[in-house]
Amino acid sequence: MKALCWYGKHQVRVEEVPDPRVLNPRDAIIRVTRTAVCGSDLHLYDGFIPTMEPGDILGHEFMGVVEEVGGEVKKLKPGDRVVVPFAIACGHCFYCQRELWSLCDNSNPNAWLAEKFYGHAGAGLFGYSHMMGGYAGGQAQYARVPFADVGPVKVPEALTDEQVLFLSDIFPTGYMAAENCNIQPGDTVAIWGCGPVGQFAIRSAYLLGADRVIAIDRFSERLELARAGRAEVINYAEVDDLVEMLKQLTGGRGPDACIDAVGMEAHGTSIGFLYDELKNRMMLETDRPNVFRQAIQACRKGGTVSIPGVYGGLLDKIPLGAAFAKGLTLKMGQTHMQRYMRPLLERIQRGEIDPAFLITHRYSLEDAPQAYDTFRDKEDRCIKVVLDPWTRAKAA
């Protein structure tokens, strides 16, 4: 089958590789019909993520049709159309039973490696580093899905692939980011980052009852899309003091909750960003937490900073003093996918939201290397890229 394989910084190639097969009795094999490229794939593409191996198959946002199931799979059968969550969960450990699905104890075959970095290991992820399990991903024609009774969600025929694909990651991620804000009536939520996760966070914040959403970015097409989601937008490149502006926009209080939907590869115009960029290049800092700092500074006293991420390593010069003095709540983590997929599918079915609004570019899987460049450089007003593993290349 064809699959997109990682070979180093800025090197991905579509290769012919063996088809996946059932390895454990709870596996299912999916024929992938649509798959997307995620902002966190760009961290892999930009070489930020350790424990990758040349030849790794990427992709954690995918859906398709069940082709084959292992002997212990009870809820799926060949022919079922499903969306697959990016995090893998067993369903029976302490964490799964408490709906902390992305913290599953039993789905990471390289748990020992994550424990070396983090002390404890969370769930295995598709198409990511070996610290996260090293599972082959879904930017391919077929994918092997472990614990198939726990993760994949069946989707109705009436909805197209494009309408449900984002249940695999970014819609639940944006929604959980908003839910973590503990939104109360009258609240203003400030969201840094109008990429795909930020766009879903904007709409989710309103679904959860926010009074106002203020969205921050610098790309006009992303700000426009945020406005289409009823957010008030700020282009931070045109603002001297973003934190002060947020204060003035909220009657001097500051936003009640701040969402950092940018993560480790933040950009900015402030001295904080320059500091991170320089330290990155000298390999003295693993992440660029420019946005995280701003979110802490801007948040009102007693408010919440919600971090869908992604951060990976050790962050410099974090104003924890400000966070402490203001009594902030920090909520973060990988999305607990299995908690959100079905409720959000119901919202789509009821017509409350059509996630396909986000898609700006459609490529064949064979053109994925170009797709990655377009997405990373935000060329051609690119916001979200969807790949079809079964069409031929169009690019010259």
Add this chain to the structure above:
Amino acid sequence: MENRTAEILYHRRGPQERGANVPLGSLANWLSALGGGGLALYGLRRRSLPGAALAATGGYLAYYGVLGLTGREQHMPWPVEIQRAFTINRPVEDCYRYWRDLENLPSFMRHLESVRVLDQRQSHWVARGPLGLRVEWDAEITSEAENERLAWRSLAGSMIENRGEVSFRAAPAGRGTEVQVRLEYRPPAGKPGRALAMFLGEEPEQQVREDLRHFKQIMEAGEIPTIQGQPSGRRGARGNLLQLLFHEQEKARRAG
């Protein structure tokens, strides 16, 4: 109330004793000293990163070989003792029952090829050691308390002397079972054997931890998560080296 925090999870080395198999020890020490020295020279001559790794390994082996030959090995800590604990989201009875049927042990102790129960107390164990060597020994159960504790030891004359103890205790507030394992063993071929084993990714502490993790995965999830046998692009030399580093080739070898 038993003190849960003391002694848990500290890797302690037992009192030093000379190994029983003196002649084998000498031969291993000679091989280690000479072979390690040769490997070091070879590695240094290659003038590359892999060469440096070989040189470092060779140096390590040579060092311990020389220590053994000069009799200074008797000052090294000996035997190896490991303790590890895991909490399993199943009742104590289920965990004990699965472990007590010793023939289940290879399902989560991946270095074991088979355990054959001979009678109420005796059993025959077959293991795969480093470099694919097969090691066999007989063992007996020395004490057992149903749903609480099980202890066993290898019989005299075994290739690898070892003894172990596993205890089961209910975790607080219905969180399942706290399983604690303590293992002591004398590695074959003394310190050099252990050094080589560590380099090849068979570090004993890690092995015990992974065995317990596999036990938890079987009891909770019904299976051990794996990526062995999944597709990938061509790995190349660097990819294969990383597979070795992440112990993924080891597992492939054991599973195959």
